[in-house]
Amino acid sequence: MTSELQAISEQFPWFFPLWAGIFGACIGSFLNVCIYRIPKNESVVSPPSHCGCGQRIAWYDNLPVLSWFILRGKARCCGRPFSFRYPAIELLTAALFVACWLLFPPGKAVAGAVLCSLVICAHFIDHDHMIIPDAFTIGGAAVGLLLSFLLPALHGQLHELWFIAGMRALLDSVLGLFVGSALVLWIALFAEVILRKEAMGFGDVKYLGALGAFVGWQGAVFGMFGGAMLGCGWFIAAYAWQKITGKKSPVALPAETPEGQPAELGLGVHVPFGPMLGLAALIYFFWAHRWVDPYFFELKLLF
Incomplete structure (x- = not known):
């Protein structure tokens, strides 16, 4: 299995960094939920992502990074603006995950990705609420x-x-x-x-x-x-x-x-x-x- 992964990496050096970035962007989307809800003692699982007007956000309007640019920073349902911080956190998480993959062996890269996620959440919650x-x-x-x-x-x-x-x-x-x-x-x-x-x-x-x-x-x-x-x-x-x-x-x-x-x-x-x-x-x-x-x-x- 290891030799097969190594062969893929040698033939397509962009493959694993690309997926690390995509996975990081998805995790960044979840971190946005944590940053917003945890200080309010709200569940990060339920209810699903929803607009400020109460309308549930469809999956195709909740794509990491892409949806903000496709919708031009506004909700489809009511036109409310969404802060650029949401895609910025997703991009930051993606970049850090790619850096972990490129700089470290797999085990340390996984642990580093967890560390980066922890730091991003703590950073923005402390910035917003001083806790x-x-x-x-x-x-x-x-x-x-x-x-x-x-x-x-x-x-x-x-x-x-x-x-x-x-x-x-x-x-x-x-x-x-x-x-x-x-x-x-x-x-x-x-x-x-x-x-x-x-x-x-x-x-x-x-x-x-x-x-x-x-x-x-x-x-x-x-x-x-x-x-x-x-x-x-x-x-x-x-x-x-x-x-x-x-x-x-x-x-x-x-x-x-x-x-x-x-x-x-x-x-x-x-x-x-x-x-x-x-x-x-x-x-x-x-x-x-x-x-x-x-x-x-x-x-x-x-x-």
Whole structure:
């Protein structure tokens, strides 16, 4: 079976990436449902997709990416506009699935696709509601642990005995879970003492733990500090844009006062940190692990 798949890949190198993209777009359509319904505690299965007017959306009007362009961004039943974010998320998911397939062996590619789906959902829910539901933190951690055991290539564990490789990968996953959550928790506690107010939500603590279950302790450390650097860079750019133009940045994250009221960007306001953590984790997973892991290995040799 493996030789047949390899032969197909050699003869038609576009075949599997194409199907990875199609599958990713379909998953992206489902992620749109999760992003919209889960914060409202609604089922992601029932009722089926429907328009804001209540009319059920036909299957031919619910094709990933294509339907938005065919309908020109408007519902067939009532003409209501649909946000471009729906096909954008489907395209993003498709692109990340293709990248996983092209860059990694099959086992790690499958686990990477799950990680990308987790990050996309958490990113947009945190952006919209400034929360990360337990389905993507506690649930994400459980899935990360399970996939680490079943697909040990996720953590680079290769052994002639699958069980041994799986146990080693599971250990890496557990270590990433605890290092990630503990790192954010202690930073949040110290910041709270210094600032005398809550500096970081507990959802971020659980979320980085879940990411660590996928990317290991090195990825969790990179995710924390890389996310902080991304957050600082975004904040400076968005704040400067706001001051110069008098308008919010077109890619601005929502901001709230400590009391939960909407606020302009500035010192002392809350902005979601989850999107930065997730983006940093994906940067590590796809690229930065090539130089981050050797750095930590060299650092370990010093002690």
